[in-house]
Amino acid sequence: MFISQVFKYQHDFWRYIIGVVTVVAGIIVGQIPLVIALFAEKGYEVLSMTDSEMMTALDSNYFLFLMLLTYAVALLFLLFIVKKLHEQPLRALTTSREKIDWSRFWFAFGLVSIFILITTIGDYFTNPGDYVLNFELKPFLILLVIAVIFVPLQTSFEEYFFRAYLMQGIGALSRNRWLPLIITSVIFGGLHFFNPEVTKLGNIIMIHYIGTGFLLGIMTLMDEGIELALGFHAANNLLTALIVTADWTAFQTNSIFKDVSEPSVGWDVLIPVVIIYPVFLYIMGRKYKWSNWKERLMGKVHKPQLLNVSEEN
Structure with missing residues (x-):
């Protein structure tokens, strides 16, 4: 089982x-190049700039690279602490299977990619006035290289930290599965509170972020690994960066299109969480034959009996 296997390694909560x-320190270290670049461009004016102003202070591709570099560095810090402090292999941080199942990653990646492409194309033809062509070959090719390399590192850091590291750590401490699901989902969503989308659309958008955290957490617990969550998250962020940008989003990129509509919130915030996300879970559940949902999401985390016997000896 994905959480209980952590008992095989150094799992003391103080660790x-x-x-x-250590991960927070990694994030701070990873931000140093971005801070240096902003100060070099704007000087001490940076101290009074808003997040949106910082995003436009540098070339968008340069800013995106430096922002994503933060997560790449944080991922290295996380993997280092898992290996050295917890003596846990990457495989056990990723899945309960004997080896990482990359076919699951690509299935989720493909499923989300198809959905995003269909809905974006459909919205473009339904509301053509909401979009302008933003495509420029050279900046887009630079964006493509940066996004393909660094967006998966960013999403992998978030999945390995929330759906793997914290999920296993809190689960080992609480000895149940529902508490780590709730805590990691709320924290994951809550950290998006500082995104420019929240400033533009209001706090109601947090329903989407926290709901996404629950979706990824449910995937992890039902599938006993984070391969599906890794693929889902990577596809969502990668295609978002490449296809459509807007002046009020966290990813302001040299994408193919730019959304120039005036954003508003309503049912479009609830529909993904209430309808679309359950459909994703249904499709994955059917494909991978998920069962015993109540136990997998709400049940107890048991320490493997083999370890108990060895400890008694």
């Missing part, structure tokens, strides 16, 4: 506290 502090 997870050190791990979280």
